[in-house]
Amino acid sequence: MSAGQIAALIAAGAFVLLVLFAAIALVKLGRTLDEATIAIRKAHENTDPLLHGANDTITHVNTQLERVDGITANAQAVSGNVSALSSVFTATLGGPLVKTAALSYGITKAVRARRKGKDGEGRHSRRRRKGGRG
Structure with a gap:
């Protein structure tokens, strides 16, 4: 055997090893792709019930x-009615009640001042000036 033939045999063996390693890598890649396909199929099968459940929840x-929109609309109507009612109350009874309370307060203060003996010497009475008219 010559050196050229030995080199050809070595090159052929290296080529066979290269093809063998490539075949092993392709087989592993094929298995990985099969597993990925199975995982995608299972995920697709499991998403249908999940999406239906999400749709029902929504x-x-x-x-x-x-x-809730109906409840808030009713609450808004009630608050409007309460506002109108308080306006009506203020317009019809509020003014006279305030006037009555002020009158009552004034009378009470005047009675207390009179009982203390301040009726002639109170803040609102006229003071006599020294040497002046009375």
Whole structure:
């Protein structure tokens, strides 16, 4: 055997090893792709019930929000009615009640001042000047 033939045999053996390593890598890559395909299929199968559950939940939340909107509309109407009622009360009874309370306060203060003996010497009485008219 000549040196060229030995080199060709070594090159052929190296090529066979290279093909063998490439085949092993391709087989492992094929298994990985199969596992990925199975995982994607399972994820797809499990997302359908999850999405249906999410859709039901969103529908329920929307129903509750509509109820809350109704409640807030009713509360707004009640607060408007209370405001109108307080305005009516203030207009019809508020003024006379305030006047009555002020009159009552004034009379009470005057009676107390009179009982203490300040009726002639109170703040609002006229003082006589020295040497002046009376």
